[in-house]
Amino acid sequence: MGDSKKSLTVFFEDYMKKESIFVNKKVLQESYTPETIPHREEHIEELANILAPMLRMEKPSNVFMYGKTGSGKTLVANYVTQNLLKIAEKNKLPVKMIYLNCKMKQTADTEYRLIAELTNQLGMKVPFTGLPTNEVYNTFLKALDKEKILLLIILDEIDQLVEKTGDELLYNLTRINSNLKNSEVSFIGISNNTLFTENLDLRIKSSLAQEEILFPPYNAMQLLKILESRSKLAFKGNMIDEGVLPKCAAYAARESGDARKALDLLRVAGEITERKNQVKITIENLDYAEEKIERDKVQEIVEKLPKQSQVSLLAVFNLEFDKNMDNIYTGSVYEEYKKLCMNLKMRPLTQRRISDIIADLDMQGIIKTTVISQGRYGRTRKMNVAIPPSDIENINNVLKGVLNVS
DNA sequence: CGAGATTCATGTGAAGTATACCTTTAGGCTTAA
DNA sequence: AAGCCTAAAGGTATACTTCACATGAATCTCGTA
Numbered sequence: 001m002g003d004s005k006k007s008l009t010v011f012f013e014d015y016m017k018k019e020s021i022f023v024n025k026k027v028l029q030e031s032y033t034p035e036t037i038p039h040r041e042e043h044i045e046e047l048a049n050i051l052a053p054m055l056r057m058e059k060p061s062n063v064f065m066y067g068k069t070g071s072g073k074t075l076v077a078n079y080v081t082q083n084l085l086k087i088a089e090k091n092k093l094p095v096k097m098i099y100l101n102c103k104m105k106q107t108a109d110t111e112y113r114l115i116a117e118l119t120n121q122l123g124m125k126v127p128f129t130g131l132p133t134n135e136v137y138n139t140f141l142k143a144l145d146k147e148k149i150l151l152l153i154i155l156d157e158i159d160q161l162v163e164k165t166g167d168e169l170l171y172n173l174t175r176i177n178s179n180l181k182n183s184e185v186s187f188i189g190i191s192n193n194t195l196f197t198e199n200l201d202l203r204i205k206s207s208l209a210q211e212e213i214l215f216p217p218y219n220a221m222q223l224l225k226i227l228e229s230r231s232k233l234a235f236k237g238n239m240i241d242e243g244v245l246p247k248c249a250a251y252a253a254r255e256s257g258d259a260r261k262a263l264d265l266l267r268v269a270g271e272i273t274e275r276k277n278q279v280k281i282t283i284e285n286l287d288y289a290e291e292k293i294e295r296d297k298v299q300e301i302v303e304k305l306p307k308q309s310q311v312s313l314l315a316v317f318n319l320e321f322d323k324n325m326d327n328i329y330t331g332s333v334y335e336e337y338k339k340l341c342m343n344l345k346m347r348p349l350t351q352r353r354i355s356d357i358i359a360d361l362d363m364q365g366i367i368k369t370t371v372i373s374q375g376r377y378g379r380t381r382k383m384n385v386a387i388p389p390s391d392i393e394n395i396n397n398v399l400k401g402v403l404n405v406s
Numbered sequence: 407c408g409a410g411a412t413t414c415a416t417g418t419g420a421a422g423t424a425t426a427c428c429t430t431t432a433g434g435c436t437t438a439a
Numbered sequence: 440a441a442g443c444c445t446a447a448a449g450g451t452a453t454a455c456t457t458c459a460c461a462t463g464a465a466t467c468t469c470g471t472a
Contacts, residue, residue, distance in 0.1 A: 129427050131428060131451065132451055133451085308455095353454080371417065374464075377415075378413080378416060379416055
């Protein structure tokens with residue numbers, strides 16, 4: 001007892017003495033906005049040009065930005081708007097920005113919650129349920145129209161929201177301005193899905209996507225440059241083995257040029273190095289980081305899933321891996337799900353709902369489903385777990401852990 | 407043999423219900439004058 | 440009498456259920472070559 005306590009003290013003291021290999025870890029985190037954004041100069045300029053009229057208190061055009069994850073959309077949006085906001089504040093202009101990520105559960109994943117969140121951001125308290133959506137709209141408009149404000153709303157991952165709730169929401173948003181006397185609102189929509197506006201109602205498209213900016217993925221060279229400039233800020237001196245950064249860039253380039261992934265990799269590789277008490281980030285640690293990131297990402301999603309979805313997912317897992325079934329259909333999943341519910345002493349939901357939950361898991365990319373018709377043998381969804389093989393065991397354990405099954 | 411009917415298992419839409427929460431309102435109690 | 444609190448009434452969003460119809464190709468049926 002005493003020994004372990006003592007050694008723990010020693011451990012913490014050593015830890016204090018030990019120098020971190022990071023000078024500034026924040027530089028590698030997603031929330032960090034660097035001074036300059038390499039390879040996105042034109043995009044910044046374009047967006048700046050579109051938004052600049054705000055400084056003359058003119059309503060700028062609505063903008064739509066597309067591009068794969070980690071192609072700098074959010075970053076550019078934040079960079080430009082923050083700079084604009086600074087100048088606006090300096091000149092005491094009544095300009096406001098609200099950034100919302102529509103993927104955030106409980107914050108902005110339905111029309112009601114989106115408007116409620118916007119209203120809250122304007123400093124008006126709105127309950128999270130109980131009010132008619134219309135009423136919340138009115139509160140929002142009132143809060144906004146109290147005095148003359150030029151508001152810019154940035155809706156990140158807006159495709160997710162529309163996919164879930166339909167495009168009526170967008171239509172309502174476009175009409176906000178006609179209900180305002182004093183203030184004006186513009187939107188920046190950010191979407192990972194390049195084809196997003198193709199499927200939109202034309203009216204919505206023409207009013208919401210007056211300007212469009214396309215973000216191409218970074219190539220390996222560009223990623224390398226980004227990594228070099230950030231790693232200079234993040235680490236002390238010469239901590240990175242030769243070849244680590246290029247490999248890091250290559251990894252991320254393979255993943256559709258995802259700069260966020262590249263930076264994550266480097267950061268996690270750094271953390272691993274530090275934990276191992278090593279002084280240099282090696283390629284080995286980078287490879288390890290690659291694995292860890294993938295694992296953590298899926299794990300987080302699975303852990304945050306609603307309980308019923310977790311049980312349904314476990315049902316699919318059981319069929320695919322314990323029972324080694326090749327063809328997994330809704331019916332058998334539902335049977336397995338009911339068994340699990342028995343074990344867990346939960347009242348099972350109906351098959352109708354499970355069908356929706358399965359479709360939901362598909363949307364989240366955790367499983368892959370196809371609706372197939374087997375002629376005489378009916379029509380159903382065929383599905384598979386869509387998690388990288390190396391993570392399956394871990395995720396399976398995580399699932400069983402959170403659900404407390406053996 | 408082949409066109410059309412049948413069939414199966416579940417997809418999918420619409421409408422209804424339970425739950426948790428909100429605002430409004432009317433009644434009852436307290437308090438200060 | 441004015442002010443404040445409380446509980447009931449009346450309303451909503453969301454997650455889920457219930458009901459009922461839609462789907463679509465393998466299989467069956469039956470008329471015809």
